[in-house]
Amino acid sequence: MRRRAKNLVDACGHTVYDLFQERYYYLDYFQRDYVWEEPQVKKLITDLADKFLDQWKTPHAARDVDYYDPYFLGPFIVYENDRKTYLADGQQRVVTLMLLLIYLRRLVDELDGQPGHGATLATLVVTERFGRKTFAVDVDKYRACFEALVDGRDYNLDGEPPYVRRIWAAFQHIETHLPAPLRGESLPLFVEWLLYRVSLIALSAGDRERAIEMFQSMNDRGVHLSPMDHLKRYLLGDAADHDYELLDHQWQSMVSDLESVERGSAFRYVREVLRAKYFDPAHDGGPSLDNATHEWALAHEKDIWPDRRNGDRARFFTDVLAPMKQTYATLLRAQTKVVAGLEAVRYNAWNGVSSQFTLTLAAMRPDDSRAARQRKARLVANVIDLFVVTQGVSNEPYDQKAVDALVEALLPRVRLCHTEDELREALAEAADGWVERLADLVDLRFHNNGPFIHYLLTRLTAWLEVGAEREDPTDRFLRRRTGDRGFEIEHLLTSTAAKYAHVQPDARAYALLRSRLGALVLLDGPDNGSYGGLPLADKVPLYRGDTLLAATLNPGFFDEKGKVRLRRFVKEQRLAGAFPAYAGDAGLADLVEARGKLYRLMAERIWDLGSLGLVTSGAPPLSGKGAGQPRRTRRHHGVRLTDLVAAGLVRPGDRLEGNRKGRAHLAQVLDGARIRTASGAVFPSLSAAAMDALDLSAANGWTFWRLSRTGDSMDALRDRLRARADGGS
Known part of the structure; x- marks a missing residue:
């Protein structure tokens, strides 16, 4: 058949x-x-x-x-x-x-x-x-x-x-x-x-x-050239025949050293050096640097080597890639464990910044000593950490896209920095004004931002521990081992509002008070779980055996024996008398407010520009648009709340109203075109404020909010401003 x-x-x-x-x-x-x-x-x-x-x-x-x-x-x-x-x-x-x-x-x-x-x-x-x-x-x-x-x-x-x-x-x-x-x-x-x-x-x-x-x-079948193989063939392709064997050995050594630290890191390293030294997003076209790296390098040969001579590509490997690869390996290790001098690299990785070395590589010079490269890396990592913290405190994005926008704005200036002082100056100018945003920390609350709150409490808690000359617990606070609950955010006030009805009968107001940063501490998971739903009066004595930041809630804690180093550190930091203690349920609101102010003062010392190794020069910010604002990319162009305020359609102090399912929600426009909701939290956008008011993960703030003064929806005001721009009424 x-x-x-x-x-x-x-x-x-x-x-x-x-x-x-x-x-x-x-x-x-x-x-x-x-x-x-x-x-x-x-x-x-x-x-x-x-x-x-x-x-x-x-x-x-x-x-x-x-x-x-x-x-x-x-x-x-x-x-x-x-x-x-x-x-x-x-x-x-x-x-x-x-x-x-x-x-x-x-x-x-x-x-x-x-x-x-x-x-x-x-x-x-x-x-x-x-x-x-x-x-x-x-x-x-x-x-x-x-x-x-x-x-x-x-x-x-x-x-x-x-x-x-x-x-x-x-x-x-x-x-x-x-x-x-x-x-x-x-x-x-x-x-x-x-x-x-x-x-x-x-x-x-x-x-x-x-x-x-x-x-x-x-x-499975076939042996396909990897992107790294293509790059190797391209870069070493113009080497003299008698040099190729040695260069091939050095290349394999570079790949092996980096891959032993993190899989795939060798290719990322070469790509990242090209990005740091030569990539210009404003004028880039043709092959993608990310997806077709060796084709990109070929297409941009004239930018990389304006007067290219035979052997220049191979010298890019020997004179640029090879000298800096050991520092890159150190940076990779610093992402997973706190390394002295590079602590902020670990912090940034924990906060989701998976690509953070472009500025560092742009600032490095092949003739820098290894110590100088590490000091430059520290400056860049500290600035990124400061950016993440001030963005998070202000309820603004601090994800990889936000960091990429910051890096894009800084890259041209950083490429021109040869010395550490020049780099310090450039980064300090960019960060001018960021620290002032830490004032928003007092109003910050725990709401759909658990990882950031955990990180913030980690840094505050560890700062006090180290200041009292105890072991640095930062890595232990951030890392959760298999089978271990790790450190957790502890609410001073129990979730059962009825237990505090004698102090705050309004359940919603109580929930907002309970979620404020000043009402939170960081505790070891098992200890936190053992406290259950105990009222604060019963928990405060138990906090003596926990972190110092939690233990200071006990009245007279600073005067106890064995607290000499803690007292000395607090005095040196000019924080004597700034640590409020629990004095009964009647003063809970004042306690939370005072703790919030304490946390702000601590944060201002941790992220002080001098402490981060930066020196301000008094020069204007790089962008000329105010401190810390990355250059907008094309997709962000359009009408924002700041535009409505600038046009006089919305004024600081205006009240906003929103209604959903018969329930009214109120908010207020603050200076700087920010919005404070009924929770007390401050947000940079209408949609973020609507999400907070409605307790949702998605909301269209432009259609939800109306301006109380005129009754117009924010969407209608936006259309009105567009009409003006188009020459209408």
């Missing part, structure tokens, strides 16, 4: 909507489990967000999205067996996209007026099929985790296999890395664009046998 001929491999394009609409995918034995971790999830989210935000403008409506540029996510392999569709390759992207749809549905449900989008997202993720919930990726071992995420429930990961832990963590990474601009008025349009303008190609293998063959050919 003649064997039936198999069909050729078929390819078909799918939008994300097509990918999930009434489609269900299964996994076969040869497919690996879910393995993506934060770097891969972050890249997917960042790539999608960047492509959308580069095109979105505030006046756009859903119909405009149809003209946005599409985005291609690559191919995946499927095959049919027993009337089921199996994923032979592409599970990582498909599962991560499904997690993104789940999270977007949460945000859309919280955003008023978008019921259709929420229903669409829900049916794409899970449907009722044959009497049971069927997920788009229908895998039994993932089901319980998926159900918890869809229902918004906590999920106990104890005893769960690594792939389930990674799926749960991937959802948290999506929440962390989805940019703030996508949580407001642009959210519905982003959903439209993601569903209908983002595409993939399905390669239909036909049957399992050919699916395995295709999977292996795409993942």
Whole structure:
């Protein structure tokens, strides 16, 4: 009998909507489990967000999205067996996209007026099929985790296999890395664009046998040149023949030294040096430095070597890359453990700044001593840490994008700095005025900013411990070992408002008081858990055995024996009398306010420019627009609250009103175009203030808030200002 001929491999394009609409995918034995971790999830989210935000403008409506540029996510392999569709390759992207749809549905449900989008997202993720919930990726071992995420429930990961832990963590990474601009008025349009303008190609293998063959050919077979191999061939390609063997050995030594510290770091190092020394985002075009590094270098040869001679590329390796690679290895190690002199590198990494060495490499010179390079690295890391802290205290973004914008603004000046003093001067000018923003710390509260509050309390607590000549506990405070609860944020006031009704009968006012920074300390996890719901009067004596910052709540603590070093340090810092002690429930509000002021004073000393090794010169800030404001990129152009204030449409002191489900919410416009909500917290944007007022993760502040004085919505005022700019009334 003649064997039936198999069909050729078929390819078909799918939008994300097509990918999930009434489609269900299964996994076969040869497919690996879910393995993506934060770097891969972050890249997917960042790539999608960047492509959308580069095109979105505030006046756009859903119909405009149809003209946005599409985005291609690559191919995946499927095959049919027993009337089921199996994923032979592409599970990582498909599962991560499904997690993104789940999270977007949460945000859309919280955003008023978008019921259709929420229903669409829900049916794409899970449907009722044959009497049971069927997920788009229908895998039994993932089901319980998926159900918890869809229902918004906590999920106990104890005893769960690594792939389930990674799926749960991937959802948290999506929440962390989805940019703030996508949580407001642009959210519905982003959903439209993601569903209908983002595409993939399905390669239909036909049957399992050919699916395995295709999977292996795409993942296992062949020796493919890596990006690092391409760079090596390009840079060493103009070396003299008699030098090549030695240079090849040195190259392999550089790669080995860096890879032993962190996988993938050798390629990142070369790319980062190119970015630090030569990349100009304002005039860059052609190949991508990130995705096609050696092609980028080839396209920019005239910028890198204006008068290129034979051997210049090889000398870039011997004279630039090789001398600085040991310092880069030290910086990599400093990201995971506190290193003396480079403490801020660890702090920045803990705060999510995964790329922080561009400015450092730009400031380094090959002829610098290793000690000089490390001192320059310390200055740059300290400035980034100061930026993160002052942004976080002011409820403004301090994520990688915000840091990248700061670096972009500073890079041209830093490249011109040859000495440490020149670098110090440039960084001090950029940071002029940042420390004053620490005054906002008194009004800061614990609300959807747990990691930042944890970090802030870590630094405050450790500063007092070290000042009293105790061991530096910073690394212990930040690091959580497997099976260890680590250090946790402790509320001085119990969550049960009824226990303090005799002091504050208003439950909401009590909750706001309880969440203020002055009502928080950092404690060892097991100790914190053992206190349960004890009232403050019972906990204060127990705090004696905890951190010094918590123990100072005890009256007379400074006068006790064994506190000589603590008293001396507090006096040296001019903080004698600034530590309020608990004196009964009647003064709780005053205690929290006084503790907040104490924390502000401590922060001003920790992040004092002199303490950070910076010297102010009195020169104007680099940007000329005020201290600490990174240069805006194109996507941020448009009307902001500051523009409304500058035009006189909104005034400092104006009251804002918002209403949702019959409940009124109030806020006030402050100097500097910031907004104070009823919680007492201060925010830089209307949407951030709306999220706080509504206790949501997404809200469109432009449509939520109205100006009490005129009754106009902020959206209407924005349109009025645009009309003025266009020559209208």
